Structure formats: C-alpha cells, structure tokens
Amino acid sequence: MIVADRVTFAYEAADEPVLRSASLTVREGEYVGLIGANGCGKTTLIRQLNALLMPSEGSVTVDGLDTRDRGSVAEIRRRVGMSFQNPEHQIVGMTVEEDVAFGPGNMGLPPQELRRRVDDALAAVGIPALSKRLPHTLSGGEKRLVTIAGVIAMDPRYIAFDEPSAYLDPAARRRVLALIRSLNRERGIGIVHVAHDAREIVHADRVVVMEAGAIREEGTPRDILTRRETLRGLGLDVPPAVEILERLREAGVGVKGGALTLKEASREIAAHIREMQPGGKEQGR
Amino acid sequence: MIRPAGYLARDTALHRLDPRVKILAVFVLSAGVFAANGVDALLITAVLAGGAALAGIGVSRLFAELRPMIPVIALLFCLQALFAEGAPVDLPVLRELGVSPRGIRLGLFVSWQIACLLTAASLLTMTTPPSEIVAAIERILHPLRRLGVPSRDLAMGASVALRFLPVYLEELDRIRTARAARGGELPRQGIGARFRTARMTAVHVLLSTFRRAGELADAIEARGYVGQQATTLRELRISNRDRIALTGLALLAAGLTAGRIWG
16 A cells, blocks of 8 residues: 655745645555646655655655655565656667566566566557567657556556656547556556546546645545536536536436446436436336 | 668677677777788778678668768878878879879778778677667676776666667757748858857757756656666677687687787
C-alpha cells in the first residue's frame, strides 16, 4: 500500500506550497483516478510517490518504506513505476528494446533475465515488432507504449500515470487506456491515473479530486463524477453521459441520473422511452 | 556536414565481430596509415578492402561516404603538389606553377591517408550499431574507473546524446518551417539579419534543451539509474572469430612496426 499522509510540499524557490496536507492511499491492485484543474498539484503529488520529490511535511510510505529513507529509495522506485506526461522526454535508449531494458538493467538483472523481461513487456503492450526501432522513428502513440513497456519491465507493484493520453490521437488514446486497465486487472498492478478528462477514469475503483494542492473529494466514480455542478465548480469537464442525463432532466424528462458511460446513459434513456410508450414495459424485451 | 556513416543492418562476419575488436582495428589501421611509407600502404589498403568485402559493402557505398571530404582531399593534394620541394615536371603550365613529381606523389599519399582513415571509420560505423560502439567504449574505459573515470556515466551521456540528435534536427527543422511560414525567411538577408535569426534559433533550442534535460533527468532517476553496476541487453563476449581477428591485428601491427624499423 502507498500512503501519502498529510503531505505538504513547496518547491525551493516558491513561498506558496504546491501541496497542502494532501493525503492519498493506493492499495495493492487498486485503480485510483486523480483529477483536478491545471496546476492543482496532481503531478507534484504523484512525484512524491516514488521519491522523486520528498514531502516538506508529512510522510510518504510505500509498503512501509519511507521515501525519505535514502536506503529505501531504490526499492521504492522499483515498486512504484512512473509514466511521465511527455513520452519523448523519457525514452533514453538508442533503440526500443534498449530503452525497455534500461530500468531492469539498472536493477542489475543478468542479460538472460533482461531479455525475458524486455520481450514480456513489449508483448504486454503489443509492440514486439518495434523492438529494434530507433525512438525518433516512432509515432506519438508508439512512444507512449514504449515508455509503458519500460515501466512494466521493472515489474512494479504500482504505476503512476501522468496524463497518459496527452499527445495522442483518439485511436492511440483508446489503446493506451485499455492497456492501463488490463495492467490493473490482469497483472494486479495498482494504478494512479492522473487525468484531465473525467471520462478516462470512470472505470477506476476510486476517484480523488484535487484543488489548490489539497484533496477536495474522494469516492467511487459514480459518487464523484455524476456531480455535475461540483465538477464544473472545479473547472473540470463533466463526462458526456452525465451531461446528457442532466440536461434531459433540466428539460423535464424523467430519466434517472447516475449513469457514467454513454452505454449506461443510452440504456437509461431507452428504458424511459419504453415506459412512456403505450402498453408500457410489455413491449420491451 | 560530416557525420558518421549510418549503420547497415546485416549479418556478416564483420558485423558479428566484437565492437571492441573493431575499434582496436580502427586504431591499428590509423596508426599504420600515418606511419606507412611503402609496401605497408598496400597492405593496409588490402586489409581495408578485405574488410569491406567481408561486410558486403561496395566501392560505390564507401565512395558515397568519402564524397563530402573530396574538397578537403583536393585542397591537401593541391597544397602538396604546389609547395612540396622537388624538380618541377617538364610540362607547360605545371612547370611554371612549380609542380614536382615528388609533390604529386606526396599529394596522392595524403589523399590516400585521408581516404583510408575515413574508410576504416565508416566500416566501423556501418557494421556496428551506435549502441554497441557506446557499450564497447564503456567497456574499454571500464578499467579506468579505479582512477575515477565514470565510464558508465560517460557511456550514458554518449547514448543520450546520440538518442536526442535526431530530435534536435527535427526541432531545428520545425523552427525553420515555423519562421518560414510567417515570412521570416526572406531570400536575400544581410549578414546582420542572418546572425539575429541564428541567435534566436540558438536561444530557442537552448531553452528547450534545459527543459528537456530536467524531464529526462527525472525519467532516468525514476527508472532507478544507479551508474556503475547496471547491466545491458548486449553482453560483449569475445568469440573465436574475435580471437582470430585479434591475432590478425597483432600480426598486422607487428608487421607494420617491423617495416617501420627495418624497412
């Protein structure tokens, strides 16, 4: 379990703290969505989780290891993988496979084990064919997949994704989001998913909302993401399903709220239409 | 722009040779090229030709690598031909210019030297991926770590530089295109305007480099970079083929040295 306990943090040059007593827990195998307006401290918070930054006050522990304990830093970084926003700036290898081997290589694994990890990670993200390619010849989506493979190859228990769909076209974005879900479900990796767009985290186990360096709300996606006014007040986009149902209700249509995805919303609307039709429910299947 | 010849992905005897052996060979041949004064020049040429044949690299491909250097070679040839001391040749214009047979011979020799050095380097870079060259340099420097040479950090720096070279070229291109799109690149610019343009570009690239360096450092740190004790996919191992090549190199070096002493 990762526990960030009342973390306050200020960058050295700044007077204003970026984080104000922010607490966040991530259980093993849990999928946590983290949203908030630009500059609210999401990125700063997840950088605390693998000791890239250390709290000025409060503490962060990963499976009981404190990030301020220098002796634990290597192990913490092995357990908590980090996927940064810009894929271009985190590929360091001269070829795809060398980049994927960079993390596990730093762990000092023998070459045969390295090879196994690299092949496994490239297969997991679905790009074994790219293994010998040079990074600058890849598309944005491919670069993103390479960086995720590089994290998987370290066999982490948790991965923090900082806006993983940034810089991607819609197809690549869907692919990356599906991959993150499968890493969580099939490999049991705990996920912290920093998102700009609430739609991306409707499948999360838990949603955490940040505002001005503090945790503002926390709950299931259905609790949090269906509250249109709250989301708007925080300057966040409302999931389209929520928006549609809310507008229908505003127009006096008696649909129930609570749908998160367009699939759920259309089911709710269809049910409502069936009820309205003469003969009622008998006509519906 | 002079840049190392691109790697040609193939599977030949020269490709399979350990990169350290190839680097050593480049050194031996370069030393030989500088020391050569007769028959040994033929020997070196033969070794290079043999290497090219082993790697399946044709004369035209090698010549393409030499082409950017032709003005330099031509200049050196002319300097030697014009200014080397010796009796001038008995031909109309050349006599007046003071061109001597000895000068021509020296000019040809210098041209040959440069061609050989470039060919040796090209054969290395064409048959060895950059990553292997970096790994080899790291291993060659490895024993110096006791003297405080951070071989792994140097190799890391070199590989990051190689990794981001194309990114910079793309960025320069992007800046140029963006400027041209806004009419900033007028055909007839004075020196002053060109200088200002270059300075603006430099500032832009420098700033983005610092930003990128910060992010890159975080990414490297997050992936547990610890310097010396890391492992890589490619373990360099000396095979029998390498032993044969090393023996050949030793014989070549011995032969060239002997030729220099007693020749």
